[in-house]
Amino acid sequence: MVQHGGIAAKKILVIEDNPQNMEVVRMMLKRADYDVLTAANAGNGIDMARRALPDLILMDIQLPDMDGLSATQILKKDQGTCNIKIVALTAYAMKGDREKMLAGGCDDYISKPFRYREFLAKVEKILAMDVASA
Numbered sequence: 001m002v003q004h005g006g007i008a009a010k011k012i013l014v015i016e017d018n019p020q021n022m023e024v025v026r027m028m029l030k031r032a033d034y035d036v037l038t039a040a041n042a043g044n045g046i047d048m049a050r051r052a053l054p055d056l057i058l059m060d061i062q063l064p065d066m067d068g069l070s071a072t073q074i075l076k077k078d079q080g081t082c083n084i085k086i087v088a089l090t091a092y093a094m095k096g097d098r099e100k101m102l103a104g105g106c107d108d109y110i111s112k113p114f115r116y117r118e119f120l121a122k123v124e125k126i127l128a129m130d131v132a133s134a
């Protein structure tokens with residue numbers, strides 16, 4: 001595991017309505033020393049993103065109040081939040097999904113069910129891209 005040392009932990013907002021998926025994601029991120037914020041619907045997630053300005057958002061696609069791609073577009077069109085990386089969490093593992101998520105404004109996507117190593121590798125990769133492009 002990467003040691004963060006004195007550097008502040010990266011802040012990750014998870015927007016997910018399924019309590020079990022949320023707990024799995026939250027535990028994986030906490031174990032890797034990330035600072036985790038959570039929201040169970042798109043509306044609260046958007047509010048929290050605007051207030052907390054996380055380094056990364058993990059966005060479920062099927063949410064109760066709004067789909068995750070619509071929420072992504074709202075955040076990407078907002079000057080205050082447009083630079084936050086957004087990774088879609090999708091249950092669909094069908095061909096063409098990646099293109100759909102990227103066309104929807106997401107920076108990448110992770111398919112459920114989550115596999116720990118693959119999940120963390122993708123999170124680290126996206127956060128590193130953020131630093132490189134800053």
Ligand code: MN
Nearest residue numbers: 017060062063
């Ligand atoms: Mn969902």
